[in-house]
Amino acid sequence: MAVSMLSTFVKPVHREGWRFLGIFAAATLFLFLVWEPLGWVGVGLTIWCYYFFRDPDRVTPTRPGxxxxxxxxxxxxxxxxxxxxxxxxxxxxxxxxxxxxxxxxxxxxxxxxxxxxxxxxxxxxxxxxxxxxxxxxxxxxxxxxxxxxxxxxxxxxxxxxxxxxxxxxxxxxxxxxxxxxxxxxxxxxxxxxxxxxxxxxxxxxxxxxxxxxxxxxxxxxxxxxxxxxxxx
Structure with a gap:
């Protein structure tokens, strides 16, 4: 059950997304150093970036036509x-x-x-x-x-x-x-x-x-x- 719940929220990331995730994460670290509330804003944006580039498996209907x-x-x-x-x-x-x-x-x-x-x-x-x-x-x-x-x-x-x-x-x-x-x-x-x-x-x-x-x-x-x- 724990594995099933985890797979519901944690999805693979498309290869196009890794560079952006790195940029967002680095910017978040910098924002924490500047002012902690800004860092938490960066955390939210980094989560959104991960969510945007998610690449989940799908169950495709395979009947011809x-x-x-x-x-x-x-x-x-x-x-x-x-x-x-x-x-x-x-x-x-x-x-x-x-x-x-x-x-x-x-x-x-x-x-x-x-x-x-x-x-x-x-x-x-x-x-x-x-x-x-x-x-x-x-x-x-x-x-x-x-x-x-x-x-x-x-x-x-x-x-x-x-x-x-x-x-x-x-x-x-x-x-x-x-x-x-x-x-x-x-x-x-x-x-x-x-x-x-x-x-x-x-x-x-x-x-x-x-x-x-x-x-x-x-x-x-x-x-x-x-x-x-x-x-x-």
Whole structure:
């Protein structure tokens, strides 16, 4: 029971976080030397830094056809949109599901479906609030196209936010990824867009909380109509 309780609160840290944890810890020590109350503020910020860079294991549904959320956060947009032109997926709009991550969410990103990385394209841009619609077209982004076994493609796009200044992508064209496999992260507050294949309806609702690697965004084998949600 003690081990289980410990694992609930203590999570692995993504490798991107160790440098920041060291900086925060050193600053905290300095603040204690200057004035003890400031040191305790530093302790709180160091804990937040650890929490931001946490990288917990997730239990991913593995049934073929399931499209899984690539990010923790809130479903902020569901709408038709043309995928980033740099991916070469054509001008036809696809259903875009946007998940907004705030600074308290886990920021490790995961592959929404199994397949081959068809292309990866980075594009510099601005740093508008990631919850805004124009962030998809104007902000710095890293777009990935995943080709499934049947030849259809899904696009997943990492979008930098207002305070995010680094997109990390650990996959490259030609690589095979499994559903729920880690492929990168974004520092500090951002958004993930997933573009669904034609005819596939999302199984999440606006405002719904998603868990990366666990929440089902859509099902390629389902004829269920788009889901609506209400606050209870």
């Amino acid at each position: 399931l499209i899984i959320s690539p990010a923790d956060g809130i479903v902020s947009l569901i709408e038709p949109a043309v995928p980033p032109e740099e991916l070469g997926l054509g001008p036809t709009p696809m259903t875009r599901v946007s998940v907004f991550m705030n600074v308290f969410n886990c920021h490790v990103n995961r592959a929404p479906i199994e397949g081959r990385i068809a292309s990866v394209a980075y594009r510099p841009g601005k740093f508008f609030n990631a919850s805004l619609d124009k962030a998809s077209s104007d902000n710095e982004r890293n777009a990935i196209a995943i080709e499934m076994a049947d030849g259809r493609k899904i696009a997943v796009v990492q979008i930098a936010g207002l305070v995010a200044r680094r997109i990390v992508c650990d996959v490259s064209a030609g690589q095979h990824v499994a559903t729920g496999e880690r492929f990168g992260m974004i520092r500090f507050g951002s958004r993930l867009d997933t573009y669904l294949p034609d005819g596939v309806e999302p199984l999440v609702a606006l405002g719904q909380t998603t868990v990366a690697g666990e929440t089902v965004l859509a099902d390629l084998t389902s004829n269920e109509p788009r889901r609506l949600g209400g606050v209870r």
